[in-house]
Amino acid sequence: MTPHPGSLWRLRGFRTLFTASALSHLGTNIGYVAIPLLAVTVLDAGPGQAGGLAALSTAAFLIIGLPAGAWVDRLPGRRVLVAADAARAALLASVPVAWWLDALSLPQLYAVVLLNGCATVFFDVGSQSILPELVGRERLVTANAAVVSLMAGANIAGRGVGGFLVQLLTAPVAILGAAIAYLASAAGLTGVRHRNARAAAPTGRRRLRAEIAEGLRHVFGSKELRALALTATLTNLGAQMINAVLPVLFIRDLGLSAGVLGLYWAAGGLGILLGAGSARRLAARFGHGRALGLVGLWFAPAGLAVALAGRGPWLWVATAGWLAAxxxxxxDNMLGVSLRQRLTPDALLGRMNATFRFLLTGALAVGSALGGLIGETTGVRVAVWAGAVCLAGAFLPVLCSPVRTMRELPPAPASQPPRPASPTATSQS
Structure with a gap:
């Protein structure tokens, strides 16, 4: 795609994707706060049940994450995104309906978050894969800065608003608001137009397993991509071990309100926004890869302070640690995603993104289950400390890899379609 002269915002496809994604992320973050609070306050869920609920919300990436990348590489990107948002809207809308009918149960919540996670797999992989087609590879750093800032803003607004909606209007009403946001996003995404070069390139079909294996080899065969994947996986694992049991710690053990929990999680969105806003300047000063290593060394260890969460000043200490982490x-999101996309040819973008999503969001599922298990068996505070230690050391793989010496982004790879299918190969789904 030839870059459009001038600002990214002059590109209609990018504007449409950005606006719709803002609504989608807003819905996701409202649900992030409202669903576990609904389970704890209305259905009396304990640490193990809260951890299981959080695990199921991301388990889909372990179940279908890898094949989803191959499917996204075959399918029209816009249709994938629209279908994913429409499905999420319908699933979340079923929760307040069941509550109003006095039929809501934990098994229904488990089913809703698992299926919602399946739709999220396709939305996340599809949106990252369609972006290079909409803006051109030369503008990926700028585009990713805008997308990461959007996600951070949605974290701040969605989680802050979600906490207060639960406090003022009840959790089911907040979840209905999230469903409406997804529906609005689906409507907006119908306006995305792109040439879908990835789906049009292959002249034949290969077995799904062969396509998945090609994506795995691309990621794990590269020292740079492998280090990025490991650091991000450890970050997500530690953060989710903490977040899975945080509603129990805040609401039951510390006696804090849903609004305070929402504001605490919103501080994380502010941290992501600050990181995304400073990433380009840090890369210009220290080099693209060196900035990734140094920022991890400077900020990640502060994650240990999260485990000190308590009432009074200790809440501020924990919030400061969460903000730094x-x-x-x-x-990482801005510079790391840009580096991943520059190291990957067009024909492998879906599978590369799916491999990362499988690892990163799979770590969320494992972290949720592990946090819930530790919280149930040895105490919520022990689970928070375990997650904080993991979060604080997650920067080491990038710091110890060739990424830390990279000053500039590598040249964009030539776009090569996958090899043609052999005469005996058949499509598998």
Whole structure:
């Protein structure tokens, strides 16, 4: 795609994707706060049940994450995004309906978050894969800065608003608001227009397993991509071990309100926003890869302070630690995603993104289950400390890899379609 002269905002496809994604992320973050609070306050869920609920919300990436990348590489990107948002809207809308009918149960919540996670797999992989087609590879750093800032803003607004909606209007009403946001996003995404070069390139079909294996080899065969994947996986694992049991710690153990929990999680969005906003300047000063290593060294260890959460000044200490840890995440999201996209040819973008999503969001599922298990068996505070230690050390793989010496983004790879299918190969779904 030839870059459009001038600002990214003159590109209609990018504007449409950005606006619709803002609504989608807003819905996601309202649900992030409202669903576990509904389980704890209305259905009396304990640490193990809260952890299981959080695990199921991301388990889909372990179940279908890898094949989803191959499917996204075959399918029209816009249709994938629209269908994913429409499905999420319908699933979340079923929760307040069941509550109003006095039929809501934990099994229904488990089913809703699992299926919602399946739709999220396709939305996340599809949106990252369609972006290079909409803006051109030369503008990926700028575009990713805008997208990461959007996600951070949605974290701040969605989680802050979500907490207060639960406090003022009840959790089911907040979840209905999230469903409406998804529906509005689906409507907006119908306006995205792109040439879908990825789906049009192959002249034949290969077995799904062969296509998945090609994506895995691309990621794990590269020292740079492997280090990025490991650091991000450890970050997500530690953060989710904490977040899975945080509603129990805040609401039951510390006696804090849903609004305070929402504001605490919103501080993480502020950290991501600060990290994304400073990432380009840090890359210009220290080099693209070196900035990733240094920011991890400076900020990640502060994640240990999260485990000190308590009433009074200790809440501020924990919030400051969470803010620092998520600032590092914001830098990683902007610079790391840009590096991943520049190291990957067009024909492998869906599978590369799906491999990362499988690892990163799979770590959320494992972290949720692990946090819930530790919280149930040894105490919520022990689970928070375990997650904080993991979060604080997650920067080491990038710091110890060739990424830390990279000053500039590598040249964009030539776009090569996958090899043609052999005469005996058949499509598998």
């Amino acid at each position: 998520t600032t590092k995440t914001g830098v």
